[in-house]
Amino acid sequence: MEGGDDDDGVPQLSGDTLAALQEFYAEQQQRDALKSGIDKFSVGSVEEDWQLSQFWYDDKTAFSLAKEAIEASGENGRIACISAPSIYQKLKSLDAENMSMCLLEYDRRFSVYGEDFIFYDYNNPLNLPEKLKHHSFDIVIADPPYLSEECLRKTAETIKYLSKGKILLCTGAVMEDLAAAVLGLKICKFIPKHTRNLANEFRCYSNYELGLDSQLE
Template sequence: MSSGKVEDGSDDELQLSSVALEALNSFLVEKDERHKRFADLKATLEKEYEERQKVITMEDFEEDWQQSQFWYDPTTAEMLAEEILDGATEKTLVGIISAPSVFVKIQELKAAGRIANSIKVRLLEFDKRFDLFAEFTHYDFQYPLRLPSELKGKFDRILIDPPFLSNDCQTKTALTARWLMKPWVAPTVPASTSHDNCGGNTAEQSPTRIMICTGQVMRELVEKLFRHAGVRATTLEIRHSKGLSNEFLCYSSFESKRIRWEQ
């Protein structure tokens, strides 16, 4: 009977040629490689996402008292961050000078979604440990104008904590602030505006915003150096994480619900 030949012929028809088999194997290998590349990419992206979610805090930076480093406590750092950024937009450039605890708090607030990432904030700081932030610029008050030329006259707001309670340090940091900022304009408060309700209007009327946190002993000099910007001592309480024997004041060019000039 011829049935055997027919069956043999069917088997031959089902067999793949060596060329087709090689092509199939190549396709399967490429498919496996694509799946592996995708799995690796996904794992990398997930790791990067996890890394981005990690928030650096001031607990990661030990204070160096020889550099006159005294970090604000978290409540004070957050309060100062909120005040210097209140009303800021993506067009506002903010400078934090020698106050890394405020800058780091701002990064925490951004990570938590409480401050828009589009707000531009630069840290000018002597301690190079903070260069892990892309916004870091090395700053030494002994050379007040040794800074990138593109920063001159670009800042709308400045918060400063001069590292030393000396006339030299205070004067040089004030020179830095003047060089960095847009023209200083003192806030104007309408005569009919009472002290009780002036808090939200003053900041809007002033195109610049300046805050200085330093010792009470420097009050006369600070108010003299920043007189044209309308800076005055305030009643805002400044606290440090490990305490500080020197009486500290916050000097400001504006008032708000929390910031009031001393009378």
């Protein structure tokens, strides 16, 4: 490196460059693992990254929410999953015919899912590609990564832009009042569960009557 004065004359990478390189190799390893895996859409095929506040649903929950989305969206339905990769994975594994779905997600490891993957940063909630038309999804399922008012409010902007009407939100029980205020959602009877025990109680919220709830009556 120009101007360097390293002891052994070996170029040294900056901290940022090294971190970027490590991220690239991690993503490459993930792609290789998915390509060689039996089912790249299985929940857990991409490992949780706790630094990104990732906690996957258990298989039963992911299956239940995916089936709910399919039924709620109707024939030839369009489903958007925002920060909810395990639900997207289960939707794909169910191989629902004539369904259209996409995953809006910050973690670029999920780019292995091709055109279904949309890079998404909740800090820029309306920075979306042109192909995601206004009010073009029959149901939007969202699981904001952080239990904060800012995160939910900004994610709500994306939800309201994409949804034709039906919304299914999964987040902490502490967000109940805010979910009602910003999206008009009510708490559901169905309780989502994760593969790991979380400190915060999680609940589902919707603006329509869940089929899952009727099954619990």
